[in-house]
Amino acid sequence: xxxxxxxxxxxxxxxxxxxxxxxxxxxxxxxxxxxxxxxxxxxxxxxxxxxxxxxxxxxxxxxxxxxxxxxxxxxxxxxxxxxxxxxxxxxxxxxxxxxxxxxxxxxxxxxxxxxxxxxxxxxxxxxxxxxxxxxxxxxxxxxxxxxxxxxxxxxxxxxxxxxxxxxxxxxxxxxxxxxxxxxxxxxxxxxxxxxxxxxxxxxxxxxxxxxxxxxxxxxxxxxxxxxxxxxxxxxxxxxxxxxxxxxxxxxxxxxxxxxxxxxxxxxxxxxxxxxxxxxxxxxxxxxxxxxxxxxxxxxxxxxxxxxxxxxxxxxxxxxxxxxxx
Amino acid sequence: xxxxxxxxxxxxxxxxxxxxxxxxxxxxxxxxxxxxxxxxxxxxxxxxxxxxxxxxxxxxxxxxxxxxxxxxxxxxxxxxxxxxxxxxxxxxxxxxxxxxxxxxxxxxxxxxxxxxxxxxx
Numbered sequence: 001x002x003x004x005x006x007x008x009x010x011x012x013x014x015x016x017x018x019x020x021x022x023x024x025x026x027x028x029x030x031x032x033x034x035x036x037x038x039x040x041x042x043x044x045x046x047x048x049x050x051x052x053x054x055x056x057x058x059x060x061x062x063x064x065x066x067x068x069x070x071x072x073x074x075x076x077x078x079x080x081x082x083x084x085x086x087x088x089x090x091x092x093x094x095x096x097x098x099x100x101x102x103x104x105x106x107x108x109x110x111x112x113x114x115x116x117x118x119x120x121x122x123x124x125x126x127x128x129x130x131x132x133x134x135x136x137x138x139x140x141x142x143x144x145x146x147x148x149x150x151x152x153x154x155x156x157x158x159x160x161x162x163x164x165x166x167x168x169x170x171x172x173x174x175x176x177x178x179x180x181x182x183x184x185x186x187x188x189x190x191x192x193x194x195x196x197x198x199x200x201x202x203x204x205x206x207x208x209x210x211x212x213x214x215x216x217x218x219x220x221x222x223x224x225x226x227x228x229x230x231x232x233x234x235x236x237x238x239x240x241x242x243x244x245x246x247x248x249x250x251x252x253x254x255x256x257x258x259x260x261x262x263x264x265x266x267x268x269x270x271x272x273x274x275x276x277x278x279x280x281x282x283x284x285x286x287x288x289x290x291x292x293x294x295x296x297x298x299x300x301x302x303x304x305x306x307x308x309x310x311x312x313x314x315x316x317x318x319x320x321x322x323x324x325x
Numbered sequence: 326x327x328x329x330x331x332x333x334x335x336x337x338x339x340x341x342x343x344x345x346x347x348x349x350x351x352x353x354x355x356x357x358x359x360x361x362x363x364x365x366x367x368x369x370x371x372x373x374x375x376x377x378x379x380x381x382x383x384x385x386x387x388x389x390x391x392x393x394x395x396x397x398x399x400x401x402x403x404x405x406x407x408x409x410x411x412x413x414x415x416x417x418x419x420x421x422x423x424x425x426x427x428x429x430x431x432x433x434x435x436x437x438x439x440x441x442x443x444x445x446x
Contacts, residue, residue, distance in 0.1 A: 026380060029430050029431060030336045030339065030430060032430070032431045033336075033339055033430040033431035033432065034336060034338035034339045034342060036431045036432075036433065036434075037339065037342035037343060037346065037431075037434055037437075038338060038341075038342045040342075040346075040433065040434040041342060041345055041346060041434065044434070045349065052345075055341075056341075056342075056345075059338040059341060059342070062338065063338055269361065269383075
């Protein structure tokens, strides 16, 4: 245990800057503490009621399972090749792999019940840790609710009729924009043109859900381009943000973002925010494009460090491109 | 009459183990897990000692400790801080904010008992 503590001390700087490592080691030390205290009770208490004894044994079993999950997750994290984007390290990465393996669509849940969610999770490729299964469960329960509210056939028909315009879909189905964004991102790819990408984050910018769109890099761990409408939406909840995003590689997507409060925004507790952004390939529509052609065009990058827009007002740190100029 | 220890911690198995150890040693123990309501809970139960975890949902143990030290009624309340981080700056922060003692997870049961006994002897 002293060695474990020494490791934590030695990695303090990395801990400060690596939320995954910090949280994992914190959770490991908590589990070790619970196991040490509980096993100490079992070993040192002379007379322990059988019921209490079984309970403590079960607690040790639970904590050891948690440690096992954590250690596997850490091992994957350290073993990950730097250029292996498919490798998983965090529970959210596992969920990412799971969703990608299913092309972000779950036919069994389109007319499914809550029970169907457990079957999907049980056979879920990539869902290794308990934490990942828990996150996936929450997402899939939301999926079931969305599918009930916006049945697939009706959504596809209406969507094609209105060119998948989100505000009209929201009006048609009587739901908030983030529900439409999710439904668009989870449609069967073979049925939909265009394809949609999605990203969701909390008030800290931590990514909670992402579906990439080919050619447009979405942030994986935060520290992304602060010009993204996703982050603008955090500053003004319940207002829709739309823009055309143009990457340094001349990839253009149309982005729409919307942020909602979770819970009661009027209470004394800090507001809990969820911002969601949906993206789709952008193709100027000429004069017939209407309002789409009046959208602001934002030159964005994946992160400041590798972004060539040297004069960007939102820049946090110098770009590696600056050194070469 | 048994002295009252309030354990503010969010890990259920740690809560169960520490509560058991302290009760076996003769202390009255109550528990609380929500950082945002911790100060109100301390005011409600008026414990003789608070064992306070640093990493709590809603509000950190450091913020709670700072709040306690700014109030006349809890200014001198013994507070034992617990953390899993094991970092020097956390220990220093606890001392600066007025923690009565500081323990780094993991710790032995005997160590916990010795510290609690020392703080409210």
